[in-house]
Amino acid sequence: MVHVMIHLRFLSGPDVDRLAITNAEVIAAVEAVVEAHGRGLTVFEPRVHLVPDNGGAGHFNVLRGHVSPLNLSGIKVVGDFVPNYQRGLPSELGLLTAYDPSTGVPLAIMDATWITEVRTGAMTAVGAKHLARSDARILGHVGARGTAFSNVTMLDTLFPLEEIRVTSRRPESREAFAARLREVTSTPVRAVATADEAFDQADILVEASRLDEPTPLLRTASVRPGAFVVPYGTVSAVELDLLDVMDKVVVDDWRESRSGRFGALRAHVDTGRLSEQTLHAQIGEIVSGAKPGREHPDERILFWHRGLSILDVALAHLILTRAEAADAGTMLRYR
Template sequence: MADAISITYLSGPDVEALALDDAEILAAIEASLVAQGQGGTVVEPRMHLMPGDGVNGHFNVLRGVVRAKDEGWAYAGVKVVGDFVDNYKQGLPSEMAMLNLFDPQTGIPKAVIDATAITEMRTGALTAIGAKHLAPSKPRVLGHIGARGTAYWNVRLLDRLFDFEEIRVHSRRKESREPFAERLSADLGKPVRATEDWESCLDGADILVEASRLNEPTPLFKSGWIKPGALVIPYGTMSTLELDVLDGIDKVVVDDRGQMRAGPFGALRPHINAGLIDEDGVHAELGEICAGAKPGRERAEETILFWHRGLPTSDIALGAALLRKAAEKGVGMTLPFA
């Protein structure tokens, strides 16, 4: 008779108590990207569940498999994350998530994890690792649009890698952007300036990140603000880019080509729909670069755009890291399944 099956449950407080540090987060995400570049992952394009009834939000459903052979673990995973823009009016986070992990060989359930913090950390780590391979040498100025949960980890992990001389942030609501800048200033130990508009945040920055929260595509990100040699990282759900932005871009990198074909959302969706770029126009997936199969930045004057939509493999990698740490520290609950 088969042994009884149990699952590990990690709540939000458990995830907080485990306190993955910056180095652990970056290492887990880069390992998953290397596995992707070596053919050790399955990435299913995300699906969108629209609740209807006039609700300003949707669910993202992410599915994937990671076989990290070098590290000796493998999981299949499904994450469901709600993305509800107006939640702030009720004092709620706009994004809340759950991650389910399974044995990819047998389908046995292994864990259920509060993935709200995972979503924020893994997005910031993907931004930072993209910049590690694609940013100009010694970038001085970071311009960042957006103040949601993922934005904090973008700035924190980017600054860990580059120690910027100047950090500018902006979001449409003053009551969010100023506390955001104050929190970052305190945590990073350096001034972070909240700007009044997009232009004063982005114009002339070495790395330009866009993580806005728009209800519909709006070209607020002007192509003229991108200086030669800069790195542009747009990942808002709704596109903010002008249609001519690709005219000044030398190299486009994505997290997954398959996600270019899926869904109505994303920074380059209008450009794909207009026939301005397709999968053949993409230089590489970031995983190919991390695995050494494709080059990253090759010239100082290259202007590069890195579009990431979020990988289920990133969620799985951080989930795996949390499970390992939880086992070491005796954190979490073991629940009977069968």
């Protein structure tokens, strides 16, 4: 038997940061893989959760996916530990392993914390590109940690926003978030005390809260004609009648929407309010042209994305390709 020496590339958080991948590159990679999903060129399993006996401090999400056009498979493990800010740690820390799908050879191990942050924001942006009004002026955003920065900054690049309103549970958190946003955008940013203030008359409503138990923050009455709504907190922050006012409900993947214990519309799926019959489309069907997106200015459209593993794989491919060209990271002997 011939023994082939195998090395893999380790990419730390700083290694990934130094690659200086732009928001536009991230959005393009995510939109391309969403289109591939719509054309049936991806393979993945719904995420699974590992909930340790840790007194409710947090849990792990395990995501597995393959993208045929990129010839790459990957597995990401990401923690969701909300109290981490008390220790000076991110609430979400991720690690991704990438594999050659034709041999099973591991190609890379990388810090996937940045991937988790930006791919969620990019999915919000891709959804908005196809489902929000092109003349959206006011963005209301609830939540200030994790993916919030990418949500807001990516949406800001796509729309002629005149005001960005942000809020979160802790005053110091929302003020710091607003200050961080003001450093990178000329769009006026206002930190407000409540979700109702953030969402009042907003054209784009994003609910990315980190709740301990279900609490209605995104109220049905806040959704005006023409609004684009994105609720994706792990624990539901919407009212049960929210879907009653929606003209279209779009998800990233229906099978993923039905899986797991968590998600903003978990109760809507469990009670039959959201089903395969009431669903308008998966976002891949819209991006690939199989189904229409926004058709009228006054449509109220909701987009629920739970986070697909294929997005992680697409961005891992972008990182790995860039790292190979720059000879970035550390080569480790595997066997």
